[in-house]
Every structure is written in C-alpha cells, then in structure tokens.
Amino acid sequence: MPSSMSDPLENDAEPFVETDPSGRFGRYNELLGSGAVKKVYRGFDQEEGIEIAWNQVDLQNFSGDERMVKRIQSEVYLLRSLRHKNIIALYAVWLGRENNTLNFITEVCISGNLREYRKKHKHVSLMALKKWARQILRGLEYLHKHEPCIIHRDLNCGNVFINGNVGQVKIGDLGLAAIVGQDHTAHSILGTPEFMAPELYEEDYTEMVDIYSFGMCVLEMVTMEIPYNECDSVAKIYKRVSHGIRPLALRKVKDPEVQAFIEKCLAKPRERPSAMELLKDPFFDDLEDLV
Template sequence: MMGALQQQSNGHGHGVLLLAEAGYAEVDPTGRYGRFNEILGKGSSKIVYRGFDEWRGVEVAWNQVRLRDVVRGGGELERFYGEVHLLAALRHRGIVRLHAYWVDAPRRALNFVTELFVSGTLRQYRERHRRVSAAAVRRWCAQILDGLAYLHAHSPPIIHRDLKCDNIFVNGNQGEVKIGDLGLAAFRRGGGHARCVGTPEFMAPEVYDESYDELADVYSFGMCVLEMVTLDYPYSECSNPIQIYKRVISV
C-alpha cells in the first residue's frame, strides 16, 4: 500500500511513451495502475475514472479528488481523507476494497484506487432492472447486513452514517453488492455521537437528536430496503428536509 503523502511523477521520455502506448491519461507512482479518460461517475469534488491494474490484469476505479475544489468546500477535504484512511484499514467481502492511494502534489489531487463495480450503485441498478424477485432482494440485504455487522464489530464500532442505495455498489453479473462511500463514517464515541450528518431521508430519529450509536445504521438499512422495494426514496412526498424531519420524529 502506498502512503497518502507519496507524490506522483510521470516524468518525460520513457514515461510519455508508456502513457501513449497504453492509452493512459496518467499512471500512479509505481507504474502499476493506469488511468483512462473515461469517466464512470462524477460528484461535486470527486471524479471516478476507469483504470487498469497491470499486475493483476483487471480494471479498477480510479478516484480523483481535486484538492483546490475541496478546500473551497470546507469540511470536504477532511471527509475524503477520512474515507481513504478508513477504507485502507478495512478488509471484508461486504466492503468496497481500497487498493492504493497517494497525493499528486504537482496536480494538487488526491487519488485512490478501488474495486470497479460494473453495474454502478444499487439505486442505478434497481432503476434499470425494475422486475426483481423477493429472493434477490433478500440476497442483497444479507450481503449489506454482513458488511454492516463487520463495521459494527470493530472496537470501537464503526458507524457508516450515510447508508443508502446510492452508497451500495453492484457487480450485476455476480449478484454481488458492497458498502462504499465511507466519507462520513466514524468510530463510536463512548457517549454516542453528537453530530447530525447523513441524508435526511435515511437518518434515524436519534441522529436528528444528535445522540446515536451504530443502531442508526440499522434504521438506515430499513430505509434502503424500502427504497429497493418501492423504487423510490423514502419520504418522497416531502419537498424539503424540514418536512422529512417532522415526519421522522412523529413516527
């Protein structure tokens, strides 16, 4: 595993020829991973490209965060660093696998390479395949719960804090789902957490009260199941977070 402070250096001459020959836009500092210009996903601060692992001969997801963009975004930089460091320590069949990470100082970018999920997120997958049996949904649920159990079994437990179908990734040809996007994840403190974070539609009542533990993830899982079955976000009838909050605390 490469350290987070390792710097990128493509160089000239042979390095340029290597990029041109392989069709890469850039390579990592070891030369193991190459990035193509094909964009698989894009957020406010992060772009996910298709990449290739030459050592194993498999395609990967090359995640690139432009540091100048996240610095302007306040706590975003801290969130991305937190996700990378946490992923680096996790090894489980139900959690997205991190292969490498490094800082590209000249480009002012944080790069991290993860597994590639050919079918996107569970929300995207469910929208494409609207007719799914209850047995298939149960298999997805079992895998998600397996990943959650792994996170919660840590000492102290790890709380995902933003579990939703947008943050669960799918390899559709294998029926495989894994939990990802751990940018808001945190270790449980002794007295419970006191920070209200997450996606309103999936947040447990105690999260709004700013006093919660890993059981908040179990509530979010229930909302994920509701989304899988109905093909819609929970509380889709609400037009803003305030309305969602009122519905949640009134249950």
C-alpha cells in the same frame, strides 16, 4: 518489423489522464459518478490487469481546515485494511500535491449501483431482495464490530454495488465514513437526507444510524422509490423525519412481513436491532446459508 516502429495496438489504446505515484494505476477521463466532495473515474490496474474505480476528493472543499484534511486522510488509510466480501475493497491511497486532492483506488462492480440495477430489472422476487439485504447486513456487521467501530453514515442504494452475474452485493463509498471511539458515538452531520436517521440531525449518534438507513434501503429495493420523494425540500424531509412520520412509500409495501422488518429498522435508536441481531431475524429463515 523495424524496431523504430511503434505497436499499432498501443497507438489505439485509450490514454491515461493521470497515474498514481507508483505507476501501477491509471485514470481514464470517463466519470463513473460524482458527489459533493468526490468524483469517481474509471481506471485500470496494470499489475492485475483489471478495471478499478479512481476516487478523487477535492481538498479545496476543506481549505483552511487542516485538522479535517488530516482526519479524512487517516480514516481513509484505516479503511484500506478492511477486507470483507460485502465491502468494496480499497487498494491504495495518496495525496495529490499538485492539484490538492486525496486519491484512493477501489474495486469496481460490473453492474453498477443497486439503485440503477433495480430500476433496470423490475421483476425481482422477494427471495432475491432478501439475499441482497442479507449481504448488506453482513457488511454492516463487519464495519460495526470492527475495532474501532466504523459507521458508514451515508448508506443508500446508490452506495451499494452489485456484480449482477453472481448476485454479489457490496457496500461502497466508505471513503468518508466515521471512525468512532470507545463510546461508539459520532458528532458530525453527513448523509443523504432521505436515508438519515433522526438522531443524525442532532449530531449525537451511534452505528445504529446505519440500521435506519438500511431499513430505508430495503424500502427502496421493494418499492423502487426513493423514500420521502413526496417532499420537495430537505427542510420538509427533516420535519417529517424528526416527527417520526414515515415515508409514503411504506404504504405501498403490501407484504406484512416486509413492512414489519422495515419498521424494526426505523424504530427509535435504543429499540433498533443490531446488524448481528437482524441477521438472525426470521425474515431470513427461508434463505440458504450458502448465499
């Protein structure tokens, strides 16, 4: 073949819309998901030959707040050092000067998020649900025992991802987590209303807000319903949460052991067990240690 001819396979390849400064990671135009401040695209790691998730935060949302931009940037850089089998790995971070974005590369789970996976597979045993729950707790324990302590603040089944072929669960969307000081308290509102602990609305909270959200995740896994779906506005959710009114979905949990476990997680902040304590709960006694 003449050297001037290009490789036909190369011509058929899907083009990158963007590459990182090192040229290692490429972004495709396919959107995997989007939120209030972030979009997630399908990407590729040319060095490792694996697909990745390219996360892009539009810093225009924080225009005029240079301190917030620097804080987000420094927190994402710290998250890059996290390594745990139940936490989505973060590989690279950089600022896109041209389009004023913060970009970070994370691993991608083949089966997507736990919410969609659970809807797809309706026949899941309690044993399997416990295995998923325990893995989420192991990830939370790692975050909460980290120095400094890291609070996820937006834990829900849409932010938990799964490799369904091996049943491995990983906590994701850590890009905007709160990193707190010695007193383990944080003071800004962030989260998904249906999963937010009452004290989160008061802007004075600890890592125990993640335990509350975890309880709501277990509730969603069991019932396949997003908590408080009986409410048609954030204001109504807030009113119920602040008054300690449980979501109607909790009434659909027929197993008393499961209901009691969820209630432990939804208790008042000082009465909530830590992730480490919950891992020792009798709820998990029938699981093998290998999982």
